[in-house]
Amino acid sequence: MTVDNCRNILVRGVNWIGDAVMTMPALRGLKHADPDAIITLLVKPWVSPLFERDPSVDEIIIYKDEFAGIPGKMRLAHLLRKHHFCRAVLFQNAVDAAIITLLAGIPERIGYSRDGRRFLLTRPLPFDDRVKRLHHIEYYLNILSQSGYTASYTVPWIYLGINERVDARMRLKNLQRPVVALNPGATYGSSKRWHAERFAGLARRICSEIGGSVVIFGGAQEKGIADEIIKEVKKQESGMSDLSGAACPSPLAPDRCMNLSGGTGLRELAAFLSECDVLVTNDSGPMHIGYAVGTPLVALFGSTSPELTGPVGKDATVIRKDVDCSPCFERECRMERLDCMDLISIDEVFGAVQKRIHTERAVFFDRDGTLCEDAGYLSRMDDLRMDPRLHALTRLKDHGFNLIGITNQSGIARGLVQEEFVREVNTIFIEKHGFKGFYYCPHHPDEHCSCRKPEPGLLHAARADHDIDLKQSFVVGDKDSDMRLARAVGATGILVESGQDRSPVQTDFRAHDIEQAVEIILDNC
Numbered sequence: 446m447t448v449d450n451c452r453n454i455l456v457r458g459v460n461w462i463g464d465a466v467m468t469m470p471a472l473r474g475l476k477h478a479d480p481d482a483i484i485t486l487l488v489k490p491w492v493s494p495l496f497e498r499d500p501s502v503d504e505i506i507i508y509k510d511e512f513a514g515i516p517g518k519m520r521l522a523h524l525l526r527k528h529h530f531c532r533a534v535l536f537q538n539a540v541d542a543a544i545i546t547l548l549a550g551i552p553e554r555i556g557y558s559r560d561g562r563r564f565l566l567t568r569p570l571p572f573d574d575r576v577k578r579l580h581h582i583e584y585y586l587n588i589l590s591q592s593g594y595t596a597s598y599t600v601p602w603i604y605l606g607i608n609e610r611v612d613a614r615m616r617l618k619n620l621q622r623p624v625v626a627l628n629p630g631a632t633y634g635s636s637k638r639w640h641a642e643r644f645a646g647l648a649r650r651i652c653s654e655i656g657g658s659v660v661i662f663g664g665a666q667e668k669g670i671a672d673e674i675i676k677e678v679k680k681q682e683s684g685m686s687d688l689s690g691a692a693c694p695s696p697l698a699p700d701r702c703m704n705l706s707g708g709t710g711l712r713e714l715a716a717f718l719s720e721c722d723v724l725v726t727n728d729s730g731p732m733h734i735g736y737a738v739g740t741p742l743v744a745l746f747g748s749t750s751p752e753l754t755g756p757v758g759k760d761a762t763v764i765r766k767d768v769d770c771s772p773c774f775e776r777e778c779r780m781e782r783l784d785c786m787d788l789i790s791i792d793e794v795f796g797a798v799q800k801r802i803h804t805e806r807a808v809f810f811d812r813d814g815t816l817c818e819d820a821g822y823l824s825r826m827d828d829l830r831m832d833p834r835l836h837a838l839t840r841l842k843d844h845g846f847n848l849i850g851i852t853n854q855s856g857i858a859r860g861l862v863q864e865e866f867v868r869e870v871n872t873i874f875i876e877k878h879g880f881k882g883f884y885y886c887p888h889h890p891d892e893h894c895s896c897r898k899p900e901p902g903l904l905h906a907a908r909a910d911h912d913i914d915l916k917q918s919f920v921v922g923d924k925d926s927d928m929r930l931a932r933a934v935g936a937t938g939i940l941v942e943s944g945q946d947r948s949p950v951q952t953d954f955r956a957h958d959i960e961q962a963v964e965i966i967l968d969n970c
Contacts, residue, residue, distance in 0.1 A: 451531040452481055455551060457542040458488035458496075462711070462730030463754065464581060465492040466601045466737050468536050469499070471585035473893075474596030475534065476501040478589075480891055485528065494711040495734075498604040500893035522548035534592070536585055540565070555592050568592060581754055600758050601737040602895035602902070603715050607932050613716035614935055620658040621700050622916070623722035623802045625651050626740070627659050628731040629674060630667030630706075637727050639745045639786050639794075641670055645677035646791045647725065651798065652701045660721060662714060662731055663706035671706035678702075720935070722914075723801045725794060728754060736761055739895075739905040741801040743794060747785035748772055759909035762797045764789055805912045807881070808841055808966060809904060811922030812852035815941050815959070816874065819923075822856035824866060834960040835878055841963060842879055844970065846919075847911055850874055850883035851903045853926070858889035881911050899929035904936075921962050928952040939965055 456472065459465050465488070476484055485504040486496055496502045512521040518541075526549045533546035535556030543565035546554045556562070557576070558569035570591045579587060582601065589596035617624055629644045648659045661671045709717060714731065718724055719738035726732040726742060728749045735742045736756045744756050746765040750772040755763055766788040813819040818830035838848055850871060856862030864887055871883035884903040886896040896902035904920075907913055920931035921939045928950050931938030939962045940952040954969075956962040 451553065452479060453483050453529060453531050454485070455525065455528070455530040455533045455546065455549075456484060456486050457533065457535045457537045457546065457556075458486050458492065459537050460489050460492065462492055462495070463728075463733040465495055466603070466730075466733035467581040467754070468585045469495075469501075469601040469603075469737065470582055470599045471536065471589055471596065472496075472499070472501040473599060474586060474589050474594060477892060478594045478596070485530070487525075491711070495603060495715070497712065498606060500604070518545055518548065521545055522550075525549035525551070534588065535566075536588065555588065557588070578752075580752065580757075582757065600895070601733070602900075603734065603737045604893075604900075605712070605716055605719060605738065605933075607899075607929060609712060609716040610719060610933055610935075613713065613720045617660065617703070617717070617720055619700055620660070620703060621652075621656060623651075623655065623657040624720070625657055625659050625798060626718055626721040626724040626726075626735075627661045627674070628663060628724065628726035628729060628735075629661065629670045630663040630727065630729060637729065637747055637749060638670070639727055639747075639789060641673040642677045642681075643789075643791050643794075644725075645674045645681060647794055647798070648674065648678055648702065649681060650791065650795050654795075655799065655802070657722075657802075658701045658703070660703045660717065661706050662709065662717070665707040668707035671704050675702075675704060722803070723798050725798060732756060739901060741803070741909070743797040743801060745786070745789055745794070746772075747783065747789075759906060760801065762801060764793060764797060803908055803912045803914045805847055805914060806845060806970070807847040807849050807907065807911065807913045807915075807918045809849050809851050809907070809918065809920045809936070810880075811898075811920075811924065811927045812850055812871070812874075812883075814923035814943070815921060815927075816850070822859070822861040823870065824856065824862045826870075829870060832959050834958055837960045837963045838878060841966060844967060846966070846970075847881040847913065848874075848879060849881050849907050849911065849913070850885075851898065851907070851920075851930075852883075852885045853898050854885045854887055855889050855897075857887040858892070882907055898924075898926040899933055901930060901933045904930065904934055919966050921956075921959075921966075925950045937969065 483503045486502045487506045487508055489508050493505050511517055522545055530551045532553040533551040535542045538560055540560045540562040543562040547565050554566045555568040556566055557572045559572040563569045586596045627644055651657045651659055663671055715734050715738050718735050718740050724735040724740045724742040726744055728746050732744050736758045741760040743762045751763045766785050768784045810816050816832055820828040854867050857864045867885055874880040874883055884907055888894040888897055916935040918936045920927055920936050923941045928938040928940055938952045939954045939956050940950055941956050941962055943958050954965045956965055
């Protein structure tokens with residue numbers, strides 16, 4: 446099959462929220478293979494919000510209830526036929542996906558040969574033992590690689606607008622930090638759920654021992670679990686007394702606990718999770734949303750396998766117990782006891798939460814136009830002009846700030862700058878000016894990656910590597926993208942007006958140069 450001869454592609458997405466998140470790298474790979482291709486995603490309405498701002502998706506067709514049954518499938522096939530798709534890529538495993546795309550007259554139909562649908566596909570892909578052992582992110586990427594596409598592994602990313610992030614931040618602003626999200630549900634079944642009374646005990650310790658707060662999330666059908674946790678907290682609270690006589694904050698105080706179970710849409714949930722300091726979660730859809738918005742998390746696994754569906758990225762801890770019957774993949778425990786979850790203690794989870802709470806302060810600096818002269822695509826040492834005021838940065842280090850560089854370097858993807866040269870320049874700041882790290886995005890803007898500013902991927906990587914509390918940090922740069930990055934993570938933005946960006950920019954502070962930026966930071970820390 447020649448990959449680039451078809452530019453009108455239908456993707457049949459999956460029906461579970463967590464699985465939908467795990468298809469995102471494959472969608473990105475499909476778009477990256479041919480940026481001019483039109484990618485249309487056919488999905489159920491409850492997962493479609495995840496893709497609303499995804500630049501890899503050009504159009505979304507909702508698989509509505511009216512398309513159920515034979516008459517409904519004929520109506521859907523008729524609708525799809527009008528789009529004149531030349532290829533269907535089936536992430537969904539069901540025979541239904543193959544039937545509909547056949548009825549729609551789509552000439553190329555690609556998917557795994559399983560569920561009795563081999564004869565309906567023009568390119569049935571092997572579903573063998575190797576494929577069965579793949580993490581599900583790689584499972585969907587394998588569809589592309591086995592079909593002639595070049596698809597690189599990336600971490601799933603949900604694209605949130607700054608307004609969505611800020612709205613969630615304002616809703617949570619009265620809670621004591623660190624804010625720990627609790628996701629006690631799991632739609633699949635009770636065998637994936639840690640016990641409600643242990644979530645309650647964890648909530649008490651978060652509030653009383655580290656002075657934080659908790660937010661409980663879940664779907665409408667899981668509201669009862671959240672109510673059970675609140676009830677259990679009340680019971681534990683009434684059964685305990687503070688023997689020291691000191692005031693002990695109640696986990697149920699308004700600044701300590703917020704119950705949003707059943708009260709958020711999918712994009713609201715993603716935005717809320719992006720604003721929390723840590724997420725404690727069962728293996729569930731919100732777990733996948735959590736790492737796909739960059740939230741540090743602690744994932745509890747019982748009946749399922751983290752090797753297949755576990756969280757990915759730098760900032761995740763998985764807790765599971767080595768028991769003979771796990772993973773069993775059962776919805777309910779057939780042994781009438783849940784050893785895989787019973788053996789996970791509050792102490793262990795609380796300890797993992799403490800390790801995921803980041804406490805260091807940092808100042809993130811843009812490079813070109815801020816730390817050094819913007820030479821366009823800097824590609825020669827002869828053109829490197831350092832800002833003569835960099836000596837002022839030692840004052841920030843003296844006050845306990847980590848200095849970290851963040852820079853977009855699309856010149857690498859454009860073939861204008863050697864990546865080794867970028868690393869060499871960045872190393873100068875580390876070795877001569879005391880920077881803790883220097884992070885760069887090598888991608889072209891058209892790739893819409895999670896690490897190109899103003900997306901916060903670079904900051905998330907630095908947070909995981911250097912224990913950075915982003916909301917207690919600063920971003921200093923000369924461009925609007927730097928200031929939007931600051932707003933995206935809740936950091937304080939300082940626009941250095943010596944740069945080339947003269948457009949109106951929303952920022953917290955403005956500085957004439959690096960030296961004044963240092964003064965502003967020290968006056969506001």
